[in-house]
Amino acid sequence: MDEQRVRGAGPLRWRQGPSEWHGPDGGPVDGAARLPWRSTLLITVAVLVGSAFAARGQPGRVPLDAGARALLVAGGAMLLWRHRHPVAVAFGTALTTVLYLGAGYPYGPVFVTVGLGCFGAVVAGRRWAAWTALGALWAAHLLVGHWLYRWLPPAHDRAAPWGGEVAVATGIVAVAALSELARTRRERWARERAERARAVRRRADEERLRIARELHDVLAHSISVINVQAGVGLALLDSDPEQARTALTTIKAASKEALGEVRQVLDTLRTPGDAPRTPAPGLDRLPELVEQAASAGLTVELGGRTPRLPPGTDLAAFRIVQEALTNVVRHSGSRHARVLVEHTRGALRLRVDDDGPATGADAGGGGNGLAGMRERAAALGGTIEAGPRPDGGFRVLAVLPSTARAEEEDE
Incomplete structure (x- = not known):
């Protein structure tokens, strides 16, 4: 008809x-x-x-x-x-x-x-x-x-x-x-x-929002690293060419990774039924986030175990940690952050702390980053708490429903 x-x-x-x-x-x-x-x-x-x-x-x-x-x-x-x-x-x-x-x-x-x-x-x-x-x-x-x-x-x-x-x-x-x-x-x-x-129309809007959120998380993190390393390279170009070369190498690696993740996100816009070329990132890539943060001058302590999670929860958890560390790099004067992953029966807790102080804006950021984290958590039935800590600095605490395997809980 x-x-x-x-x-x-x-x-x-x-x-x-x-x-x-x-x-x-x-x-x-x-x-x-x-x-x-x-x-x-x-x-x-x-x-x-x-x-x-x-x-x-x-x-x-x-x-x-x-x-x-x-x-x-x-x-x-x-x-x-x-x-x-x-x-x-x-x-x-x-x-x-x-x-x-x-x-x-x-x-x-x-x-x-x-x-x-x-x-x-x-x-x-x-x-x-x-x-x-x-x-x-x-x-x-x-x-x-x-x-x-x-x-x-x-x-x-x-x-x-x-x-x-x-x-x-x-x-x-x-x-x-x-x-x-x-x-x-x-x-x-x-x-x-x-x-x-x-x-x-609602499903189309939700898909556009999901893609926009993915692109924001990918680009915000990578561009923050690139921005920091570009500043280091410019500052040391004459006085320490070798360190400037290292900064440019980091920029190249970060931009290559960002292009790969952007390509993966855009793969979802291809013909329905096509499988993504690469698996979506998850908590198993937290060590890579720590290395990228280190290249931007941020020392990250990683604690806890990373359980096996459903793909959607795994991706959301990774993006939440990624966005929280990006906000520390961009908005906090602290050069030290702590990431703690805790898994209890039926719930995954992610905590990201930095010691502050804020530089120009709150350490948590005031743009789309926190809103994107809350949307990801809410889509899974979880919650996000973000705000200043009583002893200074900033904390992001995410609680997501989890169906990780029971044997991993007992380890």
Whole structure:
């Protein structure tokens, strides 16, 4: 089923097969401009043939003539515009039916056209038009059958039986009930489709946020190391060329690693189903973080064991430690930090401390770093606490749910 969006303001309505969006007047727009020729032709032919058969059993009524057939064709032809102009079609089909019955022609499938016209009005949201048209038809039928029959054909006609009025009223109520049911179903379908579209957009937004967070964590850490080493290289370029060469070597290694991780993140944007070229980083790479921090002039003490974790938790834990150390390099005057990894039953605790003081901003940073850490933890059902320590410096404490293997807990 294809979908078209309505131009301009107004509620959107949907109908089944072929799919069409309807504007406030109930008419289709854009790709739904084609008229329902086939269904209208079939309905009109069925009404003409059915009326001819019905006339055989009603010898007391006026025989079908050119006028009767013209009214039947006119009522059927109006259904061509039942999606574009449902209000006009509801009243138009009701009028042709009243004229047909007022002329004394036989009862039969003439009520089909007005039923379909009012059905389309209800589905299009014009319930008042459908109910008014059906009520007017019933009132006109009462007048013709119980009062005006004296002056209308056929001659010497008698009042219609009240049982016939009950049948007409039952038919009208049935049309109204079916129309309301169809309208309710289509509105529910429209809500479900809209909800699915919102879910798709939400998943896309979450994926963009995940990729942005990964890129931020990768680039912030590597660029911080590069920035520090570039400053060292510039300062020692003339006085200590060998140390400057070491700084440039560190810059090259850090930039190469950053490019590799950026490429790995962007691999997720390739064709769905493709596997990443390299595994995602985890806590087993903490020694590499310690080496990179050392090349930026930060001494890191690493304590605790690194348990085996699910890939998502492992990546989040690594990025949290990476971002915390990056913030120490960028925002703290301390050249010493401590990382402690503790694993208890069902929980992983990560603690990163530095001795401060802050340089220009809080040691924890004030940008997207802390927000990214909190988002990672919250996505796994964990928490992040970050703030100054009572004895000075800054602490980041992360608690993540963990399903690490029990034997590793017991070691």
